[in-house]
Amino acid sequence: MWLLFAFIGVPIIEIALFIQVGGAIGTPLTLLIVVLTAILGTYMVRQQGRLAIGNLQRSFSELNDPTEPLAHGAMVLISGVLLLTPGFFTDALGFALLVPAIRSAVFRYAKSRVKVQTFSMRGSSQGMGRNASHHDAQSGAEGVIDGEFTEVDPNKRATHQPSGWTKH
Numbered sequence: 001m002w003l004l005f006a007f008i009g010v011p012i013i014e015i016a017l018f019i020q021v022g023g024a025i026g027t028p029l030t031l032l033i034v035v036l037t038a039i040l041g042t043y044m045v046r047q048q049g050r051l052a053i054g055n056l057q058r059s060f061s062e063l064n065d066p067t068e069p070l071a072h073g074a075m076v077l078i079s080g081v082l083l084l085t086p087g088f089f090t091d092a093l094g095f096a097l098l099v100p101a102i103r104s105a106v107f108r109y110a111k112s113r114v115k116v117q118t119f120s121m122r123g124s125s126q127g128m129g130r131n132a133s134h135h136d137a138q139s140g141a142e143g144v145i146d147g148e149f150t151e152v153d154p155n156k157r158a159t160h161q162p163s164g165w166t167k168h
Contacts, residue, residue: 048076048098079093
């Protein structure tokens with residue numbers, strides 16, 4: 001349903017706003033405002049984008065969850081698209097997404113509506129190979145690797161010359 005609003009509703013809103021603003025201040029000033037908001041928006045998106053990338057890099061270097069910095073970066077990107085789209089409604093949405101507090105609120109709302117399942121990779125390479133334990137991944141036991149293997153006949157001979165990278 002929201003796609004219907006996006007593809008039909010937004011252009012109707014934009015046309016209505018152009019008619020209202022153009023009638024109130026004139027066509028040349030209306031077009032000037034549209035161009036100036038695109039230029040100002042581009043500058044602000046670049047600035048906020050740099051901050052978002054810095055926060056993302058910091059979360060990676062500190063081994064923190066990068067979900068929120070990634071979401072902020074995506075919202076900055078979306079705001080750039082909205083600001084480059086001619087119109088007052090899309091500009092208002094684009095400028096709103098450039099405000100960090102609004103992005104945080106949108107992130108909290110989206111996070112409350114989305115269920116994310118996580119996994120972790122624990123264990124070491126010890127125990128791999130023929131004698132590796134097969135264990136249910138749900139139990140989360142340390143040092144256990146869940147996987148499948150096929151036993152190769154030890155008497156089978158290679159049908160090609162060694163590459164030099166492996167020992168046969």
